[in-house]
Amino acid sequence: MEKSVATLGKGAASTAWNFAGDRLAAGSVDGVLSIFDSSGPASSSFSCTSSTKVHEASILKIIWVPPEFGDAVACICEDGSFSLWEELADDTLHAQWKLAQRFKGTSIKVLDLQFRVSASSLKMAAAFSNGYVKIYEVTNPLELKDWQLKAEFQNVLDSVSLSGKVSCKSASLCWNPSTGQAEGSCFIMGFRSDSPQLNSAKVWEFDQLHQRWLPVAELALPEDKGDPVLGVAWAPNIGRPYELIAVATQRGIAIWHLGLTAELDGRLSTERVALLSAHEGEVWQLEWDMSGMTLASSGSDGAVKLWQANLNGIWKGQATFLPTS
DSSP states (O other): OOOOOOOOOTTEEEEEEETTTTEEEEEETTSEEEEEEESSTTOOOEEEEEEEEOOSSOEEEEEEOOGGGOSEEEEEETTSOEEEEEEEOOSSSSOEEEEEEEEOOOSSOEEEEEEEEOSSSEEEEEEETTSEEEEEEESOTTOSSOEEEEEEEESOSSSSOOOSOOOEEEEEEEEOOOSSOOSSOEEEEEEEESOHHHHSOEEEEEETTTTEEEEEEEOSOGGGTTSOOOEEEEOOOSSOSSEEEEEEETTEEEEEEEOSSOOTTSOOOEEEEEEEOOOSSOEEEEEEOTTSOOEEEEETTSOEEEEEEOTTSOEEEEEEEOOOO
16 A cells, blocks of 8 residues: 655655665755655654755755765755755754855756765765766865865776767766775766767776776677666675676666676676666666665656566566556
8 A cells, every 4th residue: 555655845856865864855946955854763754854945956966975974965956066965953853954065066067976985084976067077085074064076087998088078968876885895996987978988887996006096897788888878776795796787778777797806907897687678768767775686767657667686697577666646
């Protein structure tokens, strides 16, 4: 039996669930950030506990900061800017949200960003409309207001960046979520752009010896390398001898195996093990469960689908949830 757990305003344009704190954040077209909390310990309903005007432009995407660094969110806005907001507890029943840092918008817009907890700090990767990614690191783990730019590069395999004007409509970025990784860690990124070299999903890893980011894998078949990427998701690894990554393009959702050990040329081995005909229309989002066994996808057809591999390694749809009228 379906049951509503929260009611959003008519202007809601984006949402993000905080699994660690069991909270929901929603962004509106008028730039208001709303936080929904549970009504009680045993309650399954959520009510709005705070509303904060964070920008004049619409909030296109919300990303929760890892819980180790408090209750905070990043808001990507329509004008290309993004900002960090953190919750300040006080003696009243209504907590206040305060601006920690604002990254001003320019003609080059931020399209996606994701956080990664490293051994000693917090990293943030942000993908921009010119095909570049910037890696930031917070300088003081106790403060979210001071960030240092650590690296900046385009999503291309060669060392020479693309010349001329580049236009990217969207970007998809995901860190390797597995624990026990090296300080540098790695992430996957793909674009939807007018430059085929930028589009294909590429895995980037930090080279500790030379202190730089290097592409170690490209998740695309030779005939698919120019296809725009609509979404990426890296599955948690709880003992597999390979990494499991999902990449969505217009062709469908590709499931990839990525090797754990670099070959002689420094690259990681790749194998596409499935291509799922997912949605009637574009794929909007991909998400793995905590075990890395089940993949959820949503698309422009309004459906949410669940995918799993059987004991023979064959990927099939397990469930489909259709929108109600």
